[in-house]
Amino acid sequence: MKQIFLESHNIKNQFSGLGQFNYHLIKGLYESAADDLKFVVHSNINGKLKNDFGDYFKYLHYYSFTRYKALRLPFKYDLWHSLNQNTKIEPRFNMPYVMTVHDVHFAEGTDSGDKTARIKRFQEKLNRAHALVYISKFAQTATKSIFDTSNHEEHVIYNGNPMIDTSIPVNFEPNFKPNKPYLFTIGEFTERKNFHSLIEMLQFLPDYELIIAGNSERPYLEKIKQVITANKLESRVHIPGKISETEKKYHLKNCAAFVFPSLKEGFGIPIIEALRFGTPVITSNNTSLPEVGGTYATYWEHYAPEYMAKKLLQGITRFNADTQLKQDAIAHAKSFNWNNTAKAYLKVYRSVLNK
Numbered sequence: 001m002k003q004i005f006l007e008s009h010n011i012k013n014q015f016s017g018l019g020q021f022n023y024h025l026i027k028g029l030y031e032s033a034a035d036d037l038k039f040v041v042h043s044n045i046n047g048k049l050k051n052d053f054g055d056y057f058k059y060l061h062y063y064s065f066t067r068y069k070a071l072r073l074p075f076k077y078d079l080w081h082s083l084n085q086n087t088k089i090e091p092r093f094n095m096p097y098v099m100t101v102h103d104v105h106f107a108e109g110t111d112s113g114d115k116t117a118r119i120k121r122f123q124e125k126l127n128r129a130h131a132l133v134y135i136s137k138f139a140q141t142a143t144k145s146i147f148d149t150s151n152h153e154e155h156v157i158y159n160g161n162p163m164i165d166t167s168i169p170v171n172f173e174p175n176f177k178p179n180k181p182y183l184f185t186i187g188e189f190t191e192r193k194n195f196h197s198l199i200e201m202l203q204f205l206p207d208y209e210l211i212i213a214g215n216s217e218r219p220y221l222e223k224i225k226q227v228i229t230a231n232k233l234e235s236r237v238h239i240p241g242k243i244s245e246t247e248k249k250y251h252l253k254n255c256a257a258f259v260f261p262s263l264k265e266g267f268g269i270p271i272i273e274a275l276r277f278g279t280p281v282i283t284s285n286n287t288s289l290p291e292v293g294g295t296y297a298t299y300w301e302h303y304a305p306e307y308m309a310k311k312l313l314q315g316i317t318r319f320n321a322d323t324q325l326k327q328d329a330i331a332h333a334k335s336f337n338w339n340n341t342a343k344a345y346l347k348v349y350r351s352v353l354n355k
Helices: 017-031 044-052 111-129 135-147 196-202 219-228 247-254 267-274 289-297 305-320 324-335 338-353
Strands: 002-007 039-041 058-061 081-082 096-101 132-135 153-156 182-186 209-213 235-242 255-262 281-284 298-300
Touching: 017 039, 017 044, 017 058, 017 338, 039 044, 039 255, 039 289, 058 267, 081 338, 096 111, 096 135, 111 219, 132 135, 132 209, 132 338, 135 153, 153 219, 182 247, 196 209, 196 219, 196 305, 209 247, 209 255, 209 298, 219 235, 247 267, 255 267, 267 281, 267 289, 281 305, 298 305, 305 324
Parallel strands: 002 039, 002 081, 039 058, 081 096, 096 132, 132 153, 182 209, 182 255, 209 235, 255 281, 281 298
Antiparallel strands: none
16 A cells, blocks of 8 residues: 655644645545555544544654754655645655645745745745645746756645634624624734734725634734734724634624735635635735635725725625525635535546656
């Protein structure tokens, strides 16, 4: 039986996009139950994973020192899959190699030592790779505009939608519930999420409050606080930090709109999670977001606060007035399925192994 190594140590952070990708792809592979392949999962949360998936996988504990070339894992596999293009964990030996490309944002922007190092690392991975899998057509186009991928087998495989079960306990109450209609967003507190633009917009939406959830233990939080204070919106902007899955579901269902003004995305899972609830989505018209949101979301072309407010109200009205649009949006969100994603990856593995 062929053995496939899944370099998946980013799975440890379930509150990040990469952590979600790692977990749900592995779950999809488990549910696909391929009987001709054996998978080795590389992580430092193997106890939790074994509780979820039993003995279907072999589990190898992740140690950070294995990122150093002299201390790489001393094992050879039939195929190595790097689930994150930025990981420093690489195989010691030559072997068939698949890489998932989420984005190449690291290669854009101003020059720096970190940017140079990341480009060099990505190019080394390209030189090693036999097949590249992009999570969106945008990610493929962006990669090909910077790097030469002409000698590689290439695939676009969309992420699935982790929001399958939309049920919420009948008597559930979130830790915080606004008194007014509210807007909701969630994500890592980084500059590219552009959350501060929502606060500037809120001054033109006196009837709404705003919840910004996610990992707020980042330097960007200070900028968020400064913008809140400058606009005197302390009573209408709420930052709960990381929230439970049930609380996320509650807000996705009950918010007036899900707002996602990101500057750069490789995919954009939160917008299909929101559409799964039949909730209006207002997001940026850039990178992968129009590809994923389709005609079901409303898009900001720029971030002038008054314009954003006007566009948001138009989007909410358009979506709520069209029952068919809402039904189609839910069907669109359901079409992103992790089991289908996993089956597509299995085809890639077999294609590379059979060469």
